[in-house]
Amino acid sequence: MIGVGILKGMAVTLRNFAGSYFETDRLTTVQYPEERDPLPENYRNFPFLIYDGGDPQAGLRCVACQICEKECPPQCIYIIKSKDKKPDYVGKPQFYPAVFDIDISVCMSCQICVEVCPFEAIKMDKDFELSQRERFNHLLFRKDQLSKSNDYYHKIHPIEADAVDKNLADAAAAAEAKKKAAAEVAAKAAAAKAAAATAPTKVESPESAAGSTSAPGQTPPETTKP
Numbered sequence: 001m002i003g004v005g006i007l008k009g010m011a012v013t014l015r016n017f018a019g020s021y022f023e024t025d026r027l028t029t030v031q032y033p034e035e036r037d038p039l040p041e042n043y044r045n046f047p048f049l050i051y052d053g054g055d056p057q058a059g060l061r062c063v064a065c066q067i068c069e070k071e072c073p074p075q076c077i078y079i080i081k082s083k084d085k086k087p088d089y090v091g092k093p094q095f096y097p098a099v100f101d102i103d104i105s106v107c108m109s110c111q112i113c114v115e116v117c118p119f120e121a122i123k124m125d126k127d128f129e130l131s132q133r134e135r136f137n138h139l140l141f142r143k144d145q146l147s148k149s150n151d152y153y154h155k156i157h158p159i160e161a162d163a164v165d166k167n168l169a170d171a172a173a174a175a176e177a178k179k180k181a182a183a184e185v186a187a188k189a190a191a192a193k194a195a196a197a198t199a200p201t202k203v204e205s206p207e208s209a210a211g212s213t214s215a216p217g218q219t220p221p222e223t224t225k226p
C-alpha cells in the first residue's frame, strides 16, 4: 500500500524521539561543537606532510620527487625542489621540497597523492574545520602548515601508521643488510687481490718444462693403471 514505508519510518523516528528522554542510546545526535563523535580510522580530509623526530625541516620525509604533483587530478600541488640534499630515514642523501604548497580550496580529497608517494611522506588528515572568511589565498597551505609529526599521524590513523612504520623499518633493515653484504664482498675481493699480488712467482724447471709433474728430489705422483 502506498505510504506504508513513510508511516513505518515516522514510527521509528517517533519511537526514538520519545525514547531518547529515557534511554541515552536513542540519542543519535551530538551537541556539536561542544560534543564530537570520534572519527573512524579511514576518515580522510586533506593531505599533510609527515616528518620524523622533532624537527619538521630535518625530518620531513618528502624528497621532492614531484610524483604527487604530476598525478594530482586538479593540479593543486605546487613543489620546488631544493638545490642541496639532506639524508633521508635510511641515511641516503635526498633532495627536499624548498616549496610545497597545496591549494585546499581545489583539492578534492581523492588521496591519489598518498597512493603514488613512494616515500610514505604524504597522508590524509582528519582536520575538517578549515573554513575561512577570506576568499583568496587563505586556503593555500604552505609547507610549514602542511608539516605534521609522525606522532600526530599515529594519533589520527593508528592502525595505518603502525603498518607504515613497520614497512619503513623493514626497508631500512633490508637496505642496511644489502650495504653490509656489498661491503663484505668488496672486502673479500680486496683481500684476494692483495694475496695474489704478494704470492711468489713460480719459476718452471727444465724437467717440468719437459713434461715432469714433480719437483726435483720428490717422488713423482702415482698414475692409476687401467
Ligand code: SF4
Residues within 6 Å of the ligand: 047, 071, 072, 073, 074, 075, 076, 077, 102, 106, 107, 108, 109, 110, 111, 112, 113, 114
Ligand atoms: S587528495 Fe587528490 S586532489 Fe587533493 S592534493 Fe591529493 S591528489 Fe590532489
Ligand code: SF4
Residues within 6 Å of the ligand: 061, 062, 063, 064, 065, 066, 067, 068, 069, 079, 116, 117, 118, 119, 120, 121, 122
Ligand atoms: S610527497 Fe611523496 S610523491 Fe610528493 S614530492 Fe614528496 S616524496 Fe614525492
